[in-house]
Amino acid sequence: MNFTNCYEDVNRANAYATLEFANTYYLAYRDLPEMVARHVTGTKAMDFGCGTGRSTRFLRKFGLTVTGVDISEDMLRVARATDPTGDYRLVPSDNLDEFPVGSFHLVLCAFTFDNIPGAMKTGIFRDLTKLLTPTGIIINLVSSPQIYTNEWASFSTKDFPENATARSGEVVRIVVTDHQDRRPVEDILCTDASYRGVYRGAGLEIVQMFEPLAKGDEPYPWVNETRIAPWVIYVLKRAT
Ligand SMILES: C[S@@+](CC[C@H](N)C(=O)[O-])C[C@H]1O[C@@H](n2cnc3c(N)ncnc32)[C@H](O)[C@@H]1O
Numbered sequence: 640m641n642f643t644n645c646y647e648d649v650n651r652a653n654a655y656a657t658l659e660f661a662n663t664y665y666l667a668y669r670d671l672p673e674m675v676a677r678h679v680t681g682t683k684a685m686d687f688g689c690g691t692g693r694s695t696r697f698l699r700k701f702g703l704t705v706t707g708v709d710i711s712e713d714m715l716r717v718a719r720a721t722d723p724t725g726d727y728r729l730v731p732s733d734n735l736d737e738f739p740v741g742s743f744h745l746v747l748c749a750f751t752f753d754n755i756p757g758a759m760k761t762g763i764f765r766d767l768t769k770l771l772t773p774t775g776i777i778i779n780l781v782s783s784p785q786i787y788t789n790e791w792a793s794f795s796t797k798d799f800p801e802n803a804t805a806r807s808g809e810v811v812r813i814v815v816t817d818h819q820d821r822r823p824v825e826d827i828l829c830t831d832a833s834y835r836g837v838y839r840g841a842g843l844e845i846v847q848m849f850e851p852l853a854k855g856d857e858p859y860p861w862v863n864e865t866r867i868a869p870w871v872i873y874v875l876k877r878a879t
Contacts, residue, residue: 642756644711645825652713654820656691662817662859663793666851667780667870668697675701678874680774681744687767688751692718692725698747735766743770746777753782753826757808764841768877777875784830786869787811790862807833838875847874
């Protein structure tokens, strides 16, 4: 598949850096502190696909020492400028050899696998699994398939009716309405069944799967968020 990471782009990186934790993104991050407190047994974390560092800085607030890694130099440049003391590394071709095996208590992937073609997912998860301590976990936060066929406080998909017939592994498009860059983001649709196959292939098992819904009393202009989950969060550990 000929797929380009749309985050390798200066203008998108600058727009992305203005996003924080409001609107639909609130639901992506809301439950992570509780998940970290419940499942993470140490302080060393990798933020795989850290982008401009939003998720890296978020994890640090919970006392974790975090290394952010990404394949986009444009995103990392903004991350380093925003957070000069942070640890941000470029991983060309997803070569993770510079990181010692068995050294991370947590690997967070926040939206990263939305942008990784299906054929690459299993191999990358296998490499990330090697980096975990014996009790280490991976949190994989991804877009739900329903995000691409509905409207949201932070996103629009109404201009892409073809998303409705896309199959797992195919490209889907979505516009982020929370920032200035209204060019569609191209993601790879990945169903729950496909993710489960990827996890099996990578030697991982699901500890918890969570689909966050809004309660309705939050200060955000919800569209479908109280009845359809825009995100899926998987907590994963080495299969026993
Ligand atoms: C939607 S952004 C999310 C950024 C950040 N995690 C956050 O929550 O703000 C997805 C990031 O994943 C990165 N990415 C895509 N494919 C990747 C890969 N194969 N390896 C590492 N990072 C990747 C992109 O460059 C982009 O910065």
